[in-house]
Amino acid sequence: MALTHVALPYDADEDFLEGAFPFLDEGLERDETVLAVTCEHKTGLLREKFGAQVRYVPPAAFYEHPARVVSRVLHQMETAAERGRRVRLLAEPDWKGRADWETVEWLRLEALVNVALARTDGSIMCPYHASLPRPVLDGARHTHPLLARDGLPRDNPAYLDPAVFSAMCDPPLPPAPGHALEMPLRSADLREPRALITVYAHRYGLAGHRLHQLLVALTEVATNALSHGEPPVLLRVWEERDALLCEVSDRGHWCPSERHGPGWLPPGTAGSPRLGLWAVRMLCGRVQVRTGVEGTRIRLHTPFRA
Missing domain, CATH: 3.40.50 (Rossmann fold)
Structure with a gap:
């Protein structure tokens, strides 16, 4: 075939x-x-x-x-x-x-x-x-x-x-803006960052299943950074035009095994053995992943309106 x-x-x-x-x-x-x-x-x-x-x-x-x-x-x-x-x-x-x-x-x-x-x-x-x-x-x-x-x-x-x-398709990411809220992540207990994002999202009318999807995606990304990245692990949150942006960064230089970029192919297809980032991409409007000698950043974009 x-x-x-x-x-x-x-x-x-x-x-x-x-x-x-x-x-x-x-x-x-x-x-x-x-x-x-x-x-x-x-x-x-x-x-x-x-x-x-x-x-x-x-x-x-x-x-x-x-x-x-x-x-x-x-x-x-x-x-x-x-x-x-x-x-x-x-x-x-x-x-x-x-x-x-x-x-x-x-x-x-x-x-x-x-x-x-x-x-x-x-x-x-x-x-x-x-x-x-x-x-x-x-x-x-x-x-x-x-x-x-x-x-x-x-x-x-x-x-x-x-x-x-x-x-x-992946040019360098611009840095987070100066007005972004920043929170260090030190524990797998993510209640505080999830609460921060919820409060921030509600300001812009982001709620319901789309907020839930964002929180699930954030949990996956933050847990991976805490488990496999290098400290400090930071969460940054800000609004940009018509979307809420959440970025998780760490100092680790991740070398994804997927030739076509991490999480772009469904699990089970060539070179895509895991569900993690694929599921994150399914949950968010846009996901940007960048990794290099200065560390790894994963930026989640969630539109305020569907």
Whole structure:
């Protein structure tokens, strides 16, 4: 079994359909589970040809969180394989209005699906309109092993090793701002830091299950720092634009075994033996990990609003 991951560059509807129609047609002819994730306009064009044979998913519902998308698609492909079926996915995110860091994380996802889904027998085609910003188009070229040309997938000479591309997505972190609250962590009893974060979060209306998820993620990160890092272990908390940031740092130089970055791949996939940071990424809106000679920092971002 092997994953097929194709980028579809296009300028107009005709170019899009020239690549999408045969891709989806092939899946239906093979009795595969066929899904299409694209904008309302192009969904309408696909419906005219395929009707209800294809399952249509709005991009906002599908692309809600990078780590969760990987987990969901992996589960779909593995479940289909158990029933003797394949999954074929046409997937086009809405790139408009994304912050720069969001664009980077979704492009990283395009690279990592080549590893996370490598053992599946699925097929994915990702359309990219020619008007998209240059970083997005460059990212597409570097993250897809195949490019669709004249309706056919062809080898992509610009494709990069996913580990190389993922490392390119992690520039140095700026320091925490001067107004950040700081608390030393010395004990596995984390009641005080959890209480501090709860009070701080409530100021900005962050509560309920999202606050609970943040506290679970913090507990995992802080416990690991206390168990495996080098003191001092510090917690810093601050607000930034529309999110609450919590950073745990220590003086230890951690060398993650995962080639593609710690916690980016689901447990059980190549090079990802543990649940810890993967679970943290599933719980938080954004997780940044940096380690070097000056120590290790893990920064958790939780939006004030879902």
